[in-house]
Amino acid sequence: MSDHLVELAKSHLTNIPVSLISQGAESLIFTTTTHPYMETSDEGQQYIVKFRPPKKYRHPQLDAQLTKRRTLAEARLLQRLYGADGISVPSIIAVDARNGILWLEYIGQQIENGVSSLKNYLWLEDSKADYESLLRAVGDMIARLHQMGIVHGDLTTSNVMLQKHGSQWAPCLIDFGLGFTSDLVEDKAVDLYVLERAILSTHPVHSDNYNSWLMEGYKKGYGKDQGKFKQVMKRYEDVRMRGRKRSMLG
Amino acid sequence: MSSTRHQDTKELPSYEEALQEHERPPPYTPPLTGSIMASITRLSRDDPDPIYEDLNNVVDSTDFADVDHYNYDVLSNAVRDVSLDTDGSSKGIVTMVNLDQYAKPGKHTYTAIGLEGSANKLGVGIIRHNLGPLSQENRAQVLSNVRDTYITPPGEGFLPRDTARHHRNWVVRLIKRSMEEAGVSREELDCICFTKGPGMGAPLQSVVIAARALSQLWDLPLIGVNHCIGHIEMGREITGADNPVVLYVSGGNTQVIAYSNQRYRIFGETLDIAIGNCLDRFARTLKIPNYPSPGYNIEQLAKKGSNYIELPYTVKGMDLSMSGILAYIDQLANDLFKGNTSNKVIFNQETKEAQITVEDLCFSLQETLFAMLVEITERAMAHVNTNQVLIVGGVGCNERLQKMMEDMVLDRKGSIYATDERFCIDNGIMIAHAGLLEFRMGKRFELKDTVCTQKFRTDEVLVSWRD
Structure with missing residues (x-):
């Protein structure tokens, strides 16, 4: 994990102690005990700070646009989904779209092989009694x-x-950065296809088994x-046939 | 050799003679206006332009004098390894699989010839493995690697029928050339490897027929190889990358691949057209030369662009889609050429002057497409917890893509592995290498099974030579 990115995040969060817990594909995840605008009453209460650092490889214009768009999309969707019947997502505390920072409720805990994502949990053992019920719940x-x-846009087992x-154990969906609002059958089908492929790989x-559950x-x-x-x-x-049938030349 | 059976072979002119007569596309006259002309006219082979120097090393039909006997040193020079890794996790390929259970007693090496012709390149290569697992100390030796590319005039793509004819015309000469280069006699060969798929049907078929004929003639076993696996295995061998996430980008394929459980699994891929196809088709819209390759010419134009135009950005989870981007930028280019001043992106609405050049379009297209590629690669890396990336396939030669990937990998403290034109662009040697690995694991094809197929997924192949 790159130190200058961590420094950059800290420069946006003056006087807020944060500690890095993981580096995802497009964001750094920190934990903090500070609430942005309220006195924390509960000792040991933790929050997540999700920071989308600028990507050096992207053109600055494209980068600024993507960071802002995704942070805002995520904030809006989380806001809409919070408290929805039968859906569990982290609640949102604060947004700084320009700098790509989201302040979220703390979700999950540590298990033997890292954070308690569905991916890590499924990697724990070959089969467990609650795998079936968990995947059905997802x-x-x-x-x-x-x-x-x-539409979530990036359904993988690391995003549960x-x-x-x-x-x-109960599932909770995270990372709505690629999410969007759509009632098209096509978009939902592609969403499922992305998940199927993620499971497959x-x-x-x-x-x-996992896919059928x-x-x-x-x-x-x-x-x-x-x-x-x-x-x-x-x-x-x-959609499935489209992916498999595509002619592959070259 | 039973040349009576192959009258064809006998009557053919020598390679050098043929080269003289070999039809090249007519000299290019720029149909476009303004700054594009300046840049296109520079794309001549005799031009001592430094950008072009590199290209003179490419093994191509026009300069066979440059083909050298690849030995160890040359091989390692081919590696553009930006190794940032200090823990030494990339020390080499350590495999626990016994690759020598079918070794012939008394023989210390294996030698294979590979024929590749799935698209517009026809390649023949000869490779040699020593006994024992491949490692940094025991590397495969490239004995020869020759290639001829079928080039079409600007504005045109290569059609299957014409490409197949090109392959048929050249395959015998290339094989002879390659055997000569390698200094190998047919008695030394262990097997003949050919591209089974994926690719264009007609070109694949003509190469399979050549491989079958050789096999009958020389009484050698045939091995059919998946083209993508060839790219991956050759990339790993050349760079010494141990277990990387592979970005395979070429004219027909765009895949992000990671190895797990004896298969190369596809994590993300294009949902419609391939990246190389997208670039080639845009090159056709611009009517820029297809020589040495459309993508290379776009890259040179893009180096002079600076205005970034917003294009659609379509990443869907781990997958991406490029047809919409192509349609949009084609429209922009057409409006620019036609002088459709109502287009607000291209023409300044007050002065009615173009504010965007062709170079800017190429620049924006590359920036957008490559950003998408690097993003899905980064996703795959985060998903499988690795920090090595290997870029293979023709588009992998693009230096801007390599630079962007390097920037991304730097932020993850990882390493990037890429090869140069000789191994990135389709070649026979990779087919020989992957085929030889299969051969060493005991795989044999009956003559009736030596067929080719246009659709052949990377994850269909059981990778028996890795654990």
């Missing part, structure tokens, strides 16, 4: 998201965090609205 949540007309509710051994959960998430579900499925098959 599918269900995605269905509810789609029914609200929201797990939270302990009592002794049970990240969890190749059990991908069949996700799909069952997705179906259930549509509840009585099975017509909509069928439409998405029909398009989903088309």
Whole structure:
């Protein structure tokens, strides 16, 4: 992890102690105990600061535009989704779109192989009793998201965090930077296709099981609205064929 | 040699003679106006322009004098390794798989010839492996690597039928040339490797037929190789990258690949056209020469552009889409040429003067497309927790792409591996190398199975030679 990026983040967050916990593809994730505008009553209460650093490789104009667009998109979607029925996302505390900074509720915890993302959890063991129910729950949540007309845009197992509710793990969706509002069947189908492919490449051994559990959960998430579900499925098959059938020259 | 069966071969002029007569596209006359002319006229092979110097080293039909016997040193010079890694995780390819269970007793080396012709390049290469696992100390030796490219006039792409004819006309001469270069007799060869797919049907077929004929003639086994695997394995061998995320970018493919469980898994890819295809087609719109390659000419134009024009940016999760960008920038270019002054992006609405040049368009196209590529590569790296990147495929020669990737990798404290034109652009040696690996693992093809296919996914191949 690059130190000058951390320094840059700290320069935007004067007098706020932050510590880096991970470097994602496009953002640095920090934890802090400081709330931006309220006195923290609870000792040990933590918050997430998500910083999208400028990318040196991109043209500055393109970079500024992408950073702003994605930070704002994420903030808007999180705001809309917070408290929605059957959907769990981190709540948003503060936004600084120009500098690419989001202040979020702390989600997840540490497990044996890192943070408690679904990816790490599925990598823990070959099979666990609660894998099936977890993946069904994730599918269900995605269905509810789609029914609200929201497309995540980057569904992977690293973008699903797990939270302990009592002794049970419950999923929580994060990273809506590529998310957008759309009621098109096409966009939802592509969203599912991206997830299927992510599972295939990240969890190749059990991908069949995982995908079918996700799909069952997705179906259930549509509840009585099975017509909509069928439409998405029909398009989903088309999208799949598109990916596989594409002629590959060169 | 039973040349009676191959009257064709006998009547052919020598390579040098043929070169004299070999048809090249007519001299280029710039149809465009303004600054583009200045830059195009510089794209001549005799021009001592420093940008061009590098290109003179490319093994291409017009300058076979430059083809040298690649030995160790030359091979390592080919590596543009920006190694920032200090922990030494890139020390070489250590494989636990026994590659010698089918070795012939008394023989210390394996030698293979590879034929590649999936698109407009016809390549023949001969490679040699020593016994034992490949490593930095025991590297594959490139004995010869020759290539001929079918070049079309500006504004035109290569059609399958004509490309196949080009391959048929040149394959025998190239094979002879390559054997000569390598100083290898047919008795020393262990197998003949050919591109099974993916690629254009007609060119693939003509090369498969050549491979079959050779196999019958010389009584050698045939090995069909996946083109993408060839690129990846050759890239790994040349650069010594251990377990990188691979960005495979060429005229027909755009994939981000990582190895896991004996397969090269595709993490992200294009949902419509390939990056090289996008660049080639834009080059056709601009009517710039296809020689030495359309993408190279766009790169040279882009170096002179500075105004960034906002283009669509379409990353979908790990995948990307480029057809919309192409349609948009084609429209801009057409408006520019036609002088459609109602276009507010290109023409200043008050003075009615163009505020954007062709160079700016090339520059913006490259910046946008490459930013998308680097972004999905970074996603894949974060996803599989690695900090090595290997760039392969024809577009991988682009120095701007390499620079952008390097900038990204620097921020992740990783290393980037890229090769030069000899190994990035389609070549026979990579087919020979990947095929030889399969051969060493005991894979054999029946004659009836030596077919080619236009669709052949990278993840369909069982990578038996890695653990």
